[in-house]
Amino acid sequence: MTQATLIGAPLDLGAENLGVDIGPNAFRYQHLIQKLATADLEVHDNGNISVTERKKLQPGNPRLKYAAEIIRVNEELARQTEEAIRGGNKAIVLGGDHSLTLGTVSGASAAVDGNIGVIYFDAHGDMNTDETTLSGNIHGMHLASLMGFGAPELAHAYGERVKLPKENLLHVGGSDFDQAEIDLIEREKLQTFTLFDLLTSNLAPLLAKIDELASRVPNIWVSLDLDSIDRVYAPGAGMPNPKGLTYREIATIAEYIGRECNVVGVDVVEYNPLQDEQNKTAELGIELIAKFLGKEYSWYTGYMSRNQVG
Numbered sequence: 456m457t458q459a460t461l462i463g464a465p466l467d468l469g470a471e472n473l474g475v476d477i478g479p480n481a482f483r484y485q486h487l488i489q490k491l492a493t494a495d496l497e498v499h500d501n502g503n504i505s506v507t508e509r510k511k512l513q514p515g516n517p518r519l520k521y522a523a524e525i526i527r528v529n530e531e532l533a534r535q536t537e538e539a540i541r542g543g544n545k546a547i548v549l550g551g552d553h554s555l556t557l558g559t560v561s562g563a564s565a566a567v568d569g570n571i572g573v574i575y576f577d578a579h580g581d582m583n584t585d586e587t588t589l590s591g592n593i594h595g596m597h598l599a600s601l602m603g604f605g606a607p608e609l610a611h612a613y614g615e616r617v618k619l620p621k622e623n624l625l626h627v628g629g630s631d632f633d634q635a636e637i638d639l640i641e642r643e644k645l646q647t648f649t650l651f652d653l654l655t656s657n658l659a660p661l662l663a664k665i666d667e668l669a670s671r672v673p674n675i676w677v678s679l680d681l682d683s684i685d686r687v688y689a690p691g692a693g694m695p696n697p698k699g700l701t702y703r704e705i706a707t708i709a710e711y712i713g714r715e716c717n718v719v720g721v722d723v724v725e726y727n728p729l730q731d732e733q734n735k736t737a738e739l740g741i742e743l744i745a746k747f748l749g750k751e752y753s754w755y756t757g758y759m760s761r762n763q764v765g
């Protein structure tokens with residue numbers, strides 16, 4: 456069996472939407488470990504990283520709210536992610552808000568000496584900086600930080616070097632970029648495949664981009680914000696999306712990535728169990744983790760056909 460390390464990151468300080476801090480345990484209550492075992496993944500659970508409660512903290516800089524605690528949590532998450540990958544395990548990280556990707560990608564990058572690519576599913580850009588942010592919430596900034604842009608305290612978390620070479624990012628499913636993010640994408644020639652691209656050209660150009668990345672970069676991290684998926688299929692996202700990827704689209708893309716890329720780890724973020732319906736978002740998350748890692752687990756397919764909503 457393929458060995459994997461599970462890390463829970465119940466971080467909710469990067470966002471306003473409360474509820475995502477119970478995501479990691481909700482996945483466990485859904486028997487994620489046992490279900491992945493049926494998909495040939497032997498999962499060792501590191502438990503949750505401890506996060507100080509919001510009410511015990513001061514937000515600090517209004518353009519980088521809760522930065523000190525977010526950085527502390529992410530450096531611990533990076534350490535555990537690096538150790539898992541160096542030990543030959545796949546890393547599976549459950550969120551928590553998306554700012555935890557600052558830690559996952561930093562740790563994965565360190566484990567493979569910076570030779571990493573990221574396939575990033577999100578309706579949003581997550582590429583604001585402390586200068587362009589409208590909310591001050593770090594879950595909208597960490598992706599820029601990983602490429603070395605924005606506030607040094609974020610960009611230099613877990614070491615000063617650039618964690619993700621900008622040409623190794625493939626952002627998928629965007630439908631809601633801020634103008635500052637569009638400017639950064641154009642200026643730095645970042646690779647995106649938006650919902651508009653998908654609907655106007657179908658999957659083939661995306662698969663070509665995945666092939667190109669896989670041929671050039673030997674290690675891939677996948678970051679899945681559940682808000683990239685339509686709320687019909689993923690109602691339990693922090694910000695449910697009325698115009699996201701369908702089940703067939705995300706499942707097909709995940710299977711393709713699992714087949715073509717050497718995926719060293721996956722994070723699934725912004726899961727809010729309080730908004731889920733019959734646990735279907737969690738089940739979809741489990742299925743997609745398996746697919747991204749080149750395995751097969753498809754309770755969700757059965758659920759959708761049983762309920763005739765697919």
Ligand SMILES: [Mn+2]
Nearest residue numbers: 553577581680
């Ligand atoms: Mn996100």
